[in-house]
Amino acid sequence: MEIAKNLSVILDRLPNRVKLVAISKMKSEKEIMEAYQAGYRVFGENKVQELVRKQEVLPNDIEWHMVGHLQSNKVKHIAPFVHLIQSVDSLKLLKIINKEAAKNNRRIDCLLQVHIAREETKFGFSNEEIIEMLNSGEWKELKSIRITGLMGMATFTDNRDLIRSECKSLKAFFDEVKKRYFEREPSFYELSMGMSGDYTIAIEEGSTMVRIGSLIFGERHNH
Ligand SMILES: *Cc1c(COP(=O)(O)O)cnc(C)c1O
Numbered sequence: 001m002e003i004a005k006n007l008s009v010i011l012d013r014l015p016n017r018v019k020l021v022a023i024s025k026m027k028s029e030k031e032i033m034e035a036y037q038a039g040y041r042v043f044g045e046n047k048v049q050e051l052v053r054k055q056e057v058l059p060n061d062i063e064w065h066m067v068g069h070l071q072s073n074k075v076k077h078i079a080p081f082v083h084l085i086q087s088v089d090s091l092k093l094l095k096i097i098n099k100e101a102a103k104n105n106r107r108i109d110c111l112l113q114v115h116i117a118r119e120e121t122k123f124g125f126s127n128e129e130i131i132e133m134l135n136s137g138e139w140k141e142l143k144s145i146r147i148t149g150l151m152g153m154a155t156f157t158d159n160r161d162l163i164r165s166e167c168k169s170l171k172a173f174f175d176e177v178k179k180r181y182f183e184r185e186p187s188f189y190e191l192s193m194g195m196s197g198d199y200t201i202a203i204e205e206g207s208t209m210v211r212i213g214s215l216i217f218g219e220r221h222n223h
Contacts, residue, residue, distance in 0.1 A: 002218070003031060003034040003035050003038070003216060003217060004034060004035065004037070004038035006215060006216045006217075007022070007035055007038055007040055007216050008038070010199075010212060010215060010216065013200070014203070014210070015203065017208055018203055018207060018208055018209065018210060019042070019208065019209045019210075020042065020209075020210055020212060021042050021043070021044040021065050021067070021192075021209060021210070021211045021212070022035055022040060022042060022043050022044065022212060022213070022216050022217075023043075023044045023045075023046075023067065023195075023211050023212060023213030023216075023217075024043045024044065024045060024054070024213070024217065025044075025045050025046045025047065025050065025068075025213065025220070026050075026220045026221075027213075027217045027220070029054060029057055029058060031217055032054065032058060033058070035216065035217075036058070036059060036062070041061060041062055041063055042062075042063045042065070042083075043062055043063070043064060043065070044064070044065035044066070044067045044086070044211055045064065045065075045066065045067070045068070046066075046067050046068025046069075046087075047068055048066070048070065048071075048074040048077050048078055049077075051064060051066060051078060051082075052077050052078065055081055063083040063084075064078075064081060064082055064083055065082070065083060065084045065085075065086055065211075066078055066082050066084070066085045066086060066087060067086045067087055067151075067211055068087055069087060069089070069123045070085065070087055070088070070089075070093060072092065072093055072096045075093070075096050075097050075100045076100050076103075079097070079100035079101055079103070079104050079106070079108065080104050080106075082108060083109070084108075084109045084110070084111065084148070085097060085108060085109070085110045085111070086110075086111045086113065086151040086192055086211075087111070087113045087123065087124075087151065088110045088111065088112050088113060088147075089112075089113050089123050089124050089125055090125075091133050091136070091138060091139065094110065094139060094142060094145060094147075095138075095142065097110060097144075097145050098142040098143070098144045098145045099144075101144035101145055102143075102144040106144070107143075107144050107145065107146055108144065108145050108146075109145070109146050109148045109187075110145050110146065110147055110148065111147070111148060111149050111150055111151040111190060111192055112125060112130055112147060112149075112150050112151070113125065113150075113151045113152065114126075114127065114130065114150050114151065114152045114170060114173065115152075116152040116153065116154060116155075116166045116169065116170050117152075117153055117154055117155040117156070117166065118155050118162075124152070124153075127173050130150075130173075130177065131177075131180075134177065134180070134181045146187055147182075147188060148187050148188060148189060148190050149174070149188060149189055149190030149191055149192065149208070149209075150170065150173070150174050150177065150190070150191055150192070151190075151191075151192035151193070151209075152166075152170045152192070152193050153193070153195070154166040154167060154170075154193065154198055154202070156197070160201065163198045163201050164201050164204075164205065167193055167194075167198075167201055167202050167204075167205035167206075167207070168205050170191070170193055170205075171191060171193075171205050171206040171207075174191045174206070189208065190208050190209050191206060191207055191208050191209065192207070192208070192209040192210075192211060193205075193207045193209075193210070194207045194209075194210035194211070194212075195210070195211055195212060195213070196212050196213060196214045196215040199212060199215075
């Protein structure tokens with residue numbers, strides 16, 4: 001019952017424009033079903049194997065998001081059902097998603113992951129790489145994918161000012177990309193930023209989608 005309660009507390013705080021993706025990585029099917037029974041349908045995972053396993057056993061009307069680093073050779077496993085791939089970090093990956101989507105007679109929506117945090121290890125494009133890729137124009141030929149926005153992860157820190165400035169710069173970059181490449185495309189809309197520790201700041205700075213795990217399901221324990 002905790003899960004249903006946590007979920008409703010968060011949903012109550014979200015402005016209408018902001019969508020919540022419940023990040024269920026490392027959580028059991030039973031825990032996900034608790035959120036499902038409370039009426040929730042949008043879940044995100046960061047590992048292909050785990051995502052596929054859960055999708056197979058859980059109800060069909062769940063909207064699954066992929067939020068973790070995605071290897072090209074694994075795209076085929078999620079292409080039949082994934083709703084949104086939030087972690088696209090290369091043109092090569094985008095092309096493979098396009099190919100696998102076509103095989104499944106689908107169009108797959110994608111977010112480009114932008115590297116905004118200071119940490120070296122996080123995946124994602126730099127701003128320059130995104131501009132370079134969009135300038136190349138090759139992505140326009142990919143008819144089975146649609147770029148619907150950007151995703152970013154701020155530095156994991158207690159420093160609220162740093163988080164806010166990273167969110168601000170991602171929002172400014174989003175606005176620039178929108179203006180330069182997607183001005184006439186209402187489908188380029190999504191700015192996925194904000195997690196358990198920083199979602200209120202992210203929303204104040206213009207997020208349209210938050211990805212929240214531990215505040216809903218409790219801390220994750222590695223085993
Ligand atoms: C785990 C994860 C989240 C959720 O993290 P919490 O701090 O538990 O809310 C959000 N986004 C991505 C990409 C993640 O891997």
